[in-house]
Amino acid sequence: MPLVRKLGAFVALSRAEIAVLEGLRKRRRTFVAGRDLVHQGQSDQAAYILMSGWACSYKDLADGQRQIVDFQIPGDFLGLRSILLHMSDHSIEPVTDIEVTEVLKADLLTAFTQTPRLALAIFWAASRDEAMVVEHLVGVGRRDAAKRMAHFLLELGARLTLIGEGSKAGFECPLTQYLMADALGLSAVHVNRVLRLLRENGLLTFRDGYVTFDDYAGLTAFADFDPTYLDQVGPLLQ
Amino acid sequence: MPLVRKLGAFVALSRAEIAVLEGLRKRRRTFVAGRDLVHQGQSDQAAYILMSGWACSYKDLADGQRQIVDFQIPGDFLGLRSILLHMSDHSIEPVTDIEVTEVLKADLLTAFTQTPRLALAIFWAASRDEAMVVEHLVGVGRRDAAKRMAHFLLELGARLTLIGEGSKAGFECPLTQYLMADALGLSAVHVNRVLRLLRENGLLTFRDGYVTFDDYAGLTAFADFDPTYLDQVGPLLQ
DNA sequence: CCGATGGACTGATCCAGATCAGCAGGTCGT
DNA sequence: ACGACCTGCTGATCTGGATCAGTCCATCGG
Numbered sequence: 001m002p003l004v005r006k007l008g009a010f011v012a013l014s015r016a017e018i019a020v021l022e023g024l025r026k027r028r029r030t031f032v033a034g035r036d037l038v039h040q041g042q043s044d045q046a047a048y049i050l051m052s053g054w055a056c057s058y059k060d061l062a063d064g065q066r067q068i069v070d071f072q073i074p075g076d077f078l079g080l081r082s083i084l085l086h087m088s089d090h091s092i093e094p095v096t097d098i099e100v101t102e103v104l105k106a107d108l109l110t111a112f113t114q115t116p117r118l119a120l121a122i123f124w125a126a127s128r129d130e131a132m133v134v135e136h137l138v139g140v141g142r143r144d145a146a147k148r149m150a151h152f153l154l155e156l157g158a159r160l161t162l163i164g165e166g167s168k169a170g171f172e173c174p175l176t177q178y179l180m181a182d183a184l185g186l187s188a189v190h191v192n193r194v195l196r197l198l199r200e201n202g203l204l205t206f207r208d209g210y211v212t213f214d215d216y217a218g219l220t221a222f223a224d225f226d227p228t229y230l231d232q233v234g235p236l237l238q
Numbered sequence: 239m240p241l242v243r244k245l246g247a248f249v250a251l252s253r254a255e256i257a258v259l260e261g262l263r264k265r266r267r268t269f270v271a272g273r274d275l276v277h278q279g280q281s282d283q284a285a286y287i288l289m290s291g292w293a294c295s296y297k298d299l300a301d302g303q304r305q306i307v308d309f310q311i312p313g314d315f316l317g318l319r320s321i322l323l324h325m326s327d328h329s330i331e332p333v334t335d336i337e338v339t340e341v342l343k344a345d346l347l348t349a350f351t352q353t354p355r356l357a358l359a360i361f362w363a364a365s366r367d368e369a370m371v372v373e374h375l376v377g378v379g380r381r382d383a384a385k386r387m388a389h390f391l392l393e394l395g396a397r398l399t400l401i402g403e404g405s406k407a408g409f410e411c412p413l414t415q416y417l418m419a420d421a422l423g424l425s426a427v428h429v430n431r432v433l434r435l436l437r438e439n440g441l442l443t444f445r446d447g448y449v450t451f452d453d454y455a456g457l458t459a460f461a462d463f464d465p466t467y468l469d470q471v472g473p474l475l476q
Numbered sequence: 477c478c479g480a481t482g483g484a485c486t487g488a489t490c491c492a493g494a495t496c497a498g499c500a501g502g503t504c505g506t
Numbered sequence: 507a508c509g510a511c512c513t514g515c516t517g518a519t520c521t522g523g524a525t526c527a528g529t530c531c532a533t534c535g536g
Contacts (some may be wrong), residue, residue: 041466058339059376062462067376083356084365087525090372120322120350123361131247131370133329137371138296138305141378141423176483185379185523192485194523207484224300228279229259229327257479414513428493430515478536486529495520504511 012066017118020111027102032095038092045105049077054174058182059090068183069177070133071095073158075093075163080126083108096174131229140185143223146196148184150223153204153211158227170204170212255356258349265340269332273338276317276330283343286316291336292412296420297328306421308371309333309413313401318364321346328424334412369467381461383432386422388461391442391449396465408442408450 028051031037038044040060045149057078058068069090072078082088082107112119135155139148156173160166177195181188195206203219205212211220255396266289269275276282276299287312295316296306307328320326320345350357373393377386394411398404415433419426433444441457443450451457 061380065380067379069372069375081365081368084362111356116351116354116357116448117355126320127319130319131327134307137307140375141305142299142303151339190523217438359505
């Protein structure tokens with residue numbers, strides 16, 4: 001259902017297309033926090049749609065470090081790209097216990113050719129994900145730690161707001177400071193200091209698994225946050 | 239022609255599909271180095287296929303810095319994503335004078351619905367581009383300057399080799415040290431020092447618009463370079 | 477009840493890479 | 507033929523964030 005809403009934001013799906021979409025939802029599965037769901041280099045025959053909980057996609061480096069590429073929240077795809085690229089080029093790990101719906105590669109490819117507009121809608125969703133990765137790259141490459149953190153949390157907040165799990169006041173956030181460090185390219189120690197800085201400046205508070213935006217306007221100005229790349233909605237095809 | 243070869247690596251395109259592909263190539267255009275081809279926030283009605291020359295896609299920041307997201311070489315798409323996301327979320331600038339083939343948004347979307355397998359092939363090409371952005375993110379987030387530079391030049395070399403414009407010996411490279419700095423999230427000064435370091439260690443030489451891999455094996459080991467994400471070839475559909 | 481584990485948090489020290497300030501050669505416009 | 511500008515290159519200095527080495531809870535399993 002969240003998927004229909006999400007894709008429906010892009011193309012007005014016909015009854016037939018929604019039927020195909022509903023038809024390919026196969027198996028509901030659950031995974032526990034911390035245990036890899038997809039592993040780097042593994043070739044997978046399925047993608048997943050996240051129904052509840054949070055996950056993250058990341059890459060490991062030879063020296064033991066890792067870079068978290070993105071976090072996934074309910075409604076997001078997991079491992080969509082690895083269906084096309086044969087082999088997954090990254091790992092996916094549940095941050096919390098998660099529920100997913102498994103979609104088999106073969107089914108999805110068939111659906112693509114049967115209902116081209118559906119493929120387009122999913123393509124659009126993937127494009128939006130890529131825009132987020134690009135924004136992430138910009139942050140890691142050119143923003144200092146504080147702006148990077150602020151931008152990151154604002155983006156998460158905006159995404160959660162779209163699925164009704166957050167607002168300009170704040171959101172529930174199961175991430176540890178270690179996870180944020182791996183995402184932002186910082187050390188966990190520095191993540192802690194930056195959070196203190198933002199708190200002391202009255203911008204936001206991260207405490208007990210909850211992010212509070214103490215000054216939303218100030219924060220967006222400080223982080224130079226422009227949510228355009230998330231707002232992309234509306235029928236492109238009529 | 240390079241496009242047919244590129245997409246053909248993924249799905250065996252039928253004669254009809256190739257015809258559609260050839261059919262939608264519209265206008266050939268040229269752009270001079272340095273003048274933006276697509277500007278951030280602009281809504282465009284066309285995408286381009288790069289025929290000759292190099293370009294780069296980048297994002298500007300409020301404080302005047304910029305982050306180059308990726309370089310495009312002949313055969314690559316320019317602005318494909320902005321066709322789906324209404325509005326371009328980044329700018330594209332020719333690094334050299336370039337020749338492109340313009341493809342109109344409407345034509346492309348029609349082609350997508352007419353020949354689903356073609357859409358799939360283009361989707362695959364986009365996925366590969368995204369994998370490169372991810373790899374780029376990993377480099378900027380977690381690799382030190384030298385490894386980052388080495389990895390970057392190895393990737394460029396591998397991409398150029400695929401289109402017959404490079405080898406394990408090296409490649410012609412029109413990039414300035416300033417451009418590399420903006421791509422790697424470094425200062426131009428440091429780019430220069432890192433290049434000297436790599437040269438002094440007998441790994442690679444960057445001089446007079448040419449990159450020479452003095453020790454290809456040593457370099458891949460040093461940079462922990464794994465070209466898997468570029469090698470993705472072979473028919474997924476039979 | 478007690479040890480183990482994991483997450484938040486802190487001070488002290490260190491260093492990779494930024495910044496500042498320059499020089500040298502090439503090319504372009506006038 | 508003379509600046510102006512771009513690109514490559516360098517030394518000196520400064521700093522944001524890493525690293526090291528902890529403390530202080532809370533939770534959990536036995």
